[in-house]
Amino acid sequence: MQHEKALVVFSGGQDSTTCLFWAKQQFSHVEAVTFAYGQRHDAEIEVAKEIAAELDVPHHILDLSLLGQLTSNALTRHDLDIDNADVPNTFVDGRNHLFLSFAAVMAKQLGMHHIVTGVCETDFSGYPDCRDQFIKSLNVTLNLAMDYPFVIDTPLMWLDKKQTWELADRLGAFDYVKERTLTCYNGILGSGCGECPACVLRQNGLDAYEGVRV
C-alpha cells in the first residue's frame, strides 16, 4: 500500500492518533479530517489541529454541527452528565456512519481510496456503527454509492486498549500518544482527569501495557 494515499478520520484522541501514525507508515500520502459537531470541548478540535501540524499531515475540518440539532447527549449537551450505561449516553445515533460517509466523499475528491478509522469492537461501548459487520457493509454501500473502490481500514478493530498502546509503541509513538492526545471527557490532555469513563478505560489499558513493556 506504500504508493497509495489515505484519509484518516481524526479526533485528536488516543485511538485516531495511533491510526494516524499507522497510516503514515502504510501509505505514501496521508491527510486527516476532523468533524466539528458541537463537542463538549473545543479543545478537541485544537488538539487535532496541533497534532496534524506536528506530524506534517494536511488537515481538514468539516462542520457537522447539525448533529447537535438531531440528537441530545452528553457529548454535545453540556448540561447532561456522562454515565456508564451499556450504551453510554455519549452515543450519537449514526455518528460514525455519517462521519465515514462524509469522509468518503472527501477521499474521492482527493483521489484517495483508503479511509482509516480507529473504531474498535473489542472493549468499548457497543456503538453499533463501530462494529466490523457495519464497517464491511458500509464499505460495500459506499463503493456502490459512488461507483468507486474504497477500502475502509480499521487497524484497531480487534485490539483491546492494552494492544492499542502496544501498537503505538511499535510505531514509535508511545510517548507522543501518551502525552499529546486528548481522550478525557473533561477536556484534560494526556492522562486526563482520571475519573471519567474515557480516562478510566485509557488508564487501565496503559497500566496493563506498562506492566509488560520491556
Ligand code: ZN
Ligand atoms: Zn477524564
